[in-house]
Amino acid sequence: xDNPQASPVVTDRSGALVAHFALPNAxxxxxxxxxxxxxxxxxxxxxxEDKRFYRHCGVDWLxxxxxxxxxxxxxxxxxxxxxxxQQLVKISSPPAHRTPLAKIHEMLVARRLEMxxxxxxxxxxxxxxLDYGNLRIGAAEASRFYFQKPLADLSLAECALxxxxxxxxxxxxxxxHPEAAIARRNVVLRRxxxxxxxxxxxxxxxxxxxxxxxxxxxSRPAPWLGPLVLQSAGTPIGSGSVIRTTLDLSLQRGIxxxxxxxxxxxxDSNLRHxxxxxxxxxxxxxxxxxxxxxxxxxxxxxxxxxxxxxSPGSTLKxxxxxxxxxxxxxxxxxxLADVPSPFRTPQGLDLPENFDRxxxxxxxxxxxxxxxxxxxxxxxxxxxxxPAPLYQLLGSLGLSTLGSDPVAAGLGLTIGNAPVRLLExxxxxxxxxxxxxxxxxxxxxxxxxxxxESRLPFAASSFFLLADILSDPAARAPSFPPGGALDLPFxxxxxxxxxxDFRDNWCLGFxxxxxxxxxxxxxxxxxMKGISGVAGAAPVFHRSMLLLHRKHAPTWFTRPDGLVDIxxxxxxxxxxxxxxxxxxxxxxxxxVNQLPPIATVADFDSTxxxxxxxxxxxxxxxxxxxxxxxxxxxxxPVLLEPLKIITPADGITLLLDPEMPSGSDKFRPVTNxxxxxxxxxxxxxxxxxxxxPVIHLAPGTHTLTATDSRTGVSQVITVHVKAM
Numbered sequence: 001x002d003n004p005q006a007s008p009v010v011t012d013r014s015g016a017l018v019a020h021f022a023l024p025n026a027x028x029x030x031x032x033x034x035x036x037x038x039x040x041x042x043x044x045x046x047x048x049e050d051k052r053f054y055r056h057c058g059v060d061w062l063x064x065x066x067x068x069x070x071x072x073x074x075x076x077x078x079x080x081x082x083x084x085x086q087q088l089v090k091i092s093s094p095p096a097h098r099t100p101l102a103k104i105h106e107m108l109v110a111r112r113l114e115m116x117x118x119x120x121x122x123x124x125x126x127x128x129x130l131d132y133g134n135l136r137i138g139a140a141e142a143s144r145f146y147f148q149k150p151l152a153d154l155s156l157a158e159c160a161l162x163x164x165x166x167x168x169x170x171x172x173x174x175x176x177h178p179e180a181a182i183a184r185r186n187v188v189l190r191r192x193x194x195x196x197x198x199x200x201x202x203x204x205x206x207x208x209x210x211x212x213x214x215x216x217x218x219s220r221p222a223p224w225l226g227p228l229v230l231q232s233a234g235t236p237i238g239s240g241s242v243i244r245t246t247l248d249l250s251l252q253r254g255i256x257x258x259x260x261x262x263x264x265x266x267x268d269s270n271l272r273h274x275x276x277x278x279x280x281x282x283x284x285x286x287x288x289x290x291x292x293x294x295x296x297x298x299x300x301x302x303x304x305x306x307x308x309x310x311s312p313g314s315t316l317k318x319x320x321x322x323x324x325x326x327x328x329x330x331x332x333x334x335x336l337a338d339v340p341s342p343f344r345t346p347q348g349l350d351l352p353e354n355f356d357r358x359x360x361x362x363x364x365x366x367x368x369x370x371x372x373x374x375x376x377x378x379x380x381x382x383x384x385x386x387p388a389p390l391y392q393l394l395g396s397l398g399l400s401t402l403g404s405d406p407v408a409a410g411l412g413l414t415i416g417n418a419p420v421r422l423l424e425x426x427x428x429x430x431x432x433x434x435x436x437x438x439x440x441x442x443x444x445x446x447x448x449x450x451x452x453e454s455r456l457p458f459a460a461s462s463f464f465l466l467a468d469i470l471s472d473p474a475a476r477a478p479s480f481p482p483g484g485a486l487d488l489p490f491x492x493x494x495x496x497x498x499x500x501d502f503r504d505n506w507c508l509g510f511x512x513x514x515x516x517x518x519x520x521x522x523x524x525x526x527x528m529k530g531i532s533g534v535a536g537a538a539p540v541f542h543r544s545m546l547l548l549h550r551k552h553a554p555t556w557f558t559r560p561d562g563l564v565d566i567x568x569x570x571x572x573x574x575x576x577x578x579x580x581x582x583x584x585x586x587x588x589x590x591x592v593n594q595l596p597p598i599a600t601v602a603d604f605d606s607t608x609x610x611x612x613x614x615x616x617x618x619x620x621x622x623x624x625x626x627x628x629x630x631x632x633x634x635x636x637p638v639l640l641e642p643l644k645i646i647t648p649a650d651g652i653t654l655l656l657d658p659e660m661p662s663g664s665d666k667f668r669p670v671t672n673x674x675x676x677x678x679x680x681x682x683x684x685x686x687x688x689x690x691x692x693p694v695i696h697l698a699p700g701t702h703t704l705t706a707t708d709s710r711t712g713v714s715q716v717i718t719v720h721v722k723a724m
Contacts (some may be wrong), residue, residue: 018245043159058107183196279426352374364610397428397438494509569603610632615668649717680704681703
């Protein structure tokens with residue numbers, strides 16, 4: 001007789017049960033050994049089913065004789081005569097018609113079984129195979145389902161209740177017919193008392209004990225596991241399979257509660273779901289994964305938010321600056337231009353803006369990244385040669401949803417123009433935390449092949465500097481005031497992101513030991529009501545990091561050799577002496593072989609204002625310049641970057657649409673230095689000042705001349721204008 005099949009289970013990293021799958025017949029079972037069966041349950045079962053179990057040899061001839069006598073007297077079955085051993089034979093055999101011949105065969109098999117097995121073996125097999133209703137097979141699974149407790153914790157009354165159910169599992173279902181179940185329980189208790197196997201005080205207490213069911217709720221932790229297990233296994237899960245995951249069940253439950261609580265706070269802002277991934281950096285193991293705020297939500301609750309692709313907002317900027325430090329010799333103190341910067345794209349002209357639609361002029365790389373400025377990031381990516389280097393880096397880190405053409409996203413790739421998956425992006429951040437050591441994320445260690453590691457060919461100092469910037473609350477203070485969700489009681493690198501129209505919130509970050517990624521939004525792509533990453537995803541990130549480090553003391557990265565402390569003027573990025581009276585002096589770090597130049601008197605005017613180059617000319621004269629008291633334009637001749645015409649392109653054909661409103665003939669040219677070009681044409685009228693020229697188009701072929709007002713150098717292009 002084969003052992004009963006156990007339901008497949010999924011456990012956490014320490015063996016705690018996470019998911020309990022049904023067998024092919026939809027039932028669930030959890031066989032146990034004889035030593036795990038409580039003495040009270042055995043005594044109650046024998047009292048209910050077979051009081052002479054220990055005295056017969058498989059067939060109770062006294063009960064059988066009585067049953068035959070009663071049948072002939074009353075012409076129907078009055079009492080059963082099947083022993084526990086006979087019942088075991090019956091429930092272990094294929095279904096068959098109940099004929100006298102079948103009964104005789106059952107008795108013979110029971111007699112043989114008694115000769116081969118001990119009474120304890122028979123009881124164990126019997127209690128593991130009994131149907132306790134609700135598709136629960138075996139006493140252990142019945143105890144889990146009805147009381148949510150192990151067998152060892154059952155009271156005498158609960159043992160008697162379970163012992164009574166198999167007589168009629170549907171009619172005596174404690175969840176649906178509690179009165180009938182209690183009545184049957186009391187019958188079992190009285191039979192037990194009559195046998196003298198229980199003290200009177202225990203009998204009285206059990207008889208008066210109220211029914212206290214704790215029906216098993218099907219809302220289990222990590223409900224997304226089922227489909228993922230099947231996908232990872234590749235074949236149907238066999239009976240009795242134990243699939244271990246890298247999850248930490250306590251952490252999983254804790255973060256699920258955090259997600260539910262934090263999204264509930266923002267329902268009025270139309271934020272309904274969030275997903276979280278927690279990775280153990282040294283091993284790449286996934287410690288927790290929350291797919292959505294509510295699995296039962298009809299509006300996408302069963303979508304796994306960690307695996308769907310969404311716009312990542314600004315969360316890709318750290319990778320742009322990593323490339324800038326490696327390939328453009330940037331340091332955190334390098335000065336970047338936050339000025340209006342038009343870029344030509346396949347779709348036309350792009351004039352990117354920062355989140356607050358302001359431009360700050362000269363900023364350090366540290367400030368640009370910490371404050372998540374869009375324009376400096378796009379300018380840096382442009383200086384790297386376009387989106388291709390970033391696209392290649394992200395692809396090497398496992399981001400698989402960027403598309404096949406890096407040109408399609410353009411420079412906007414660094415601010416979220418291509419979709420990503422939370423799980424893949426979180427693991428990319430974990431690679432930053434590991435100083436460039438890339439490990440594929442691991443969830444099923446006994447189903448997966450050993451992970452293939454790789455390493456980014458970048459200096460350890462670049463990763464350290466990136467973490468240093470992302471963990472600098474003072475650097476991000478202008479955009480993210482202190483005291484918010486990004487500030488933790490320990491050092492932690494963190495970056496937020498918000499997609500256009502507030503459709504996606506992100507917050508990702510790491511300590512040396514853990515990386516946490518959070519996405520928040522709506523699966524049907526509805527925008528939230530003004531909720532940015534710092535307000536939506538960041539509170540979930542904050543509480544998740546606190547939970548992770550509750551029992552794990554936080555640490556920080558060891559500074560690599562070759563980095564030195566420096567002090568720079570934050571307006572020009574050059575070395576200056578420490579001066580507590582100078583508000584522009586900032587402490588920073590730099591590789592010893594990439595030290596900034598030393599500031600000289602030529603870098604300042606007579607009043608101490610920092611002198612800026614011509615790239616800042618248009619910004620300096622604009623409404624965005626709120627730094628008149630600290631910077632000035634340098635009037636000294638310098639080696640200027642040549643003027644470039646961005647639009648119109650030489651040889652372009654422009655179409656005039658007569659159906660468009662008045663003014664459709666107006667065209668505004670753009671150069672890489674707004675306000676530096678003087679435009680002329682022998683055949684077209686050009687209005688406006690040098691800073692904002694307007695060309696009035698007319699059908700025909702025309703030449704346009706752009707003269708650089710800084711150098712006097714002119715460029716001539718040809719445009720063709722046609723009427724539609």
